[in-house]
Amino acid sequence: MRKLNESIDRFCALHPRLGITGLMRYIVIANAAVYILGLFDRSGMLYQVLFMDPQAVLHGQIWRLVSYVLIPSSDGFWLIISLMFYYWLGESLERLWGSTKFTVYYLSGTLLSALAVLLVYFIDKIPMPLVGAGYVNTALFMAYALTYPDAMVRIYFILPVKMKWLAILEAALYVFNVIYAAVAGLWGMALLPIVAMLNLFVFFSPDFSRRADQFQARHRSEAVQFRKAVKEQKRQRGYNHKCEICGRTDTDFPDLQFRYCSKCTGYHCFCEEHIFNHIHHTE
Numbered sequence: 538m539r540k541l542n543e544s545i546d547r548f549c550a551l552h553p554r555l556g557i558t559g560l561m562r563y564i565v566i567a568n569a570a571v572y573i574l575g576l577f578d579r580s581g582m583l584y585q586v587l588f589m590d591p592q593a594v595l596h597g598q599i600w601r602l603v604s605y606v607l608i609p610s611s612d613g614f615w616l617i618i619s620l621m622f623y624y625w626l627g628e629s630l631e632r633l634w635g636s637t638k639f640t641v642y643y644l645s646g647t648l649l650s651a652l653a654v655l656l657v658y659f660i661d662k663i664p665m666p667l668v669g670a671g672y673v674n675t676a677l678f679m680a681y682a683l684t685y686p687d688a689m690v691r692i693y694f695i696l697p698v699k700m701k702w703l704a705i706l707e708a709a710l711y712v713f714n715v716i717y718a719a720v721a722g723l724w725g726m727a728l729l730p731i732v733a734m735l736n737l738f739v740f741f742s743p744d745f746s747r748r749a750d751q752f753q754a755r756h757r758s759e760a761v762q763f764r765k766a767v768k769e770q771k772r773q774r775g776y777n778h779k780c781e782i783c784g785r786t787d788t789d790f791p792d793l794q795f796r797y798c799s800k801c802t803g804y805h806c807f808c809e810e811h812i813f814n815h816i817h818h819t820e
Contacts, residue, residue: 553636559631564607587608588601591658592658606673610670626677626680627639633684642676642680646673649736680740686699714730779795780807796812798818
């Protein structure tokens, strides 16, 4: 994925004018227009023509691969809030990335979501409709959260929450849905969110790799320090482990098991009788 990410970056750098400047403005205007027209369309024909229908696509109605994002996913007051929110996310990312890279990100997410619905149809034999830019907007939200993790938003205009916590919650819900679908034997449904948001994984693959390397390096360093501390303790005191509650050691009681508490700050050892029965060290 890193090589694909690098190829996309090179393409966007070489073609800075290929993007649609102000793409989110057009998406928002189109959503608002479709909503207003839908108010006068009592037959529902407008939405019927736009939503992603895998069977219709296979019969040649290929515009549905992208037209479904024009259908608003909410209505009334919440439609206004939703459009304003995603417009803000999109405009912020476009200013950071440039119009070409943002256009590639948004349109690739649109096509991947449609492809995911087609996979559900082929694998699970479920003609699942796709109405609204749900997965596309989620990929947009996650991209912003990864770029600005400490940015604050107010839930219901009251509760301030950092974007990273909302992103973690969103990711947990998607993981749950994937596992639930897999357990139910619906492999197409399990692949749906993964395929739909592949653009997120591709665009942020260097960031994911860097964070994984940092995590491994930090734990490797902690493991080295831990081994050094154990060796030094044995050299000075003549034992490897000593319970901080009862004082028993592995030298005096070789059959007794000792554990280090993961909830205590620092390295604090306890025997098997006190590992779950002690006050945790916080300093």
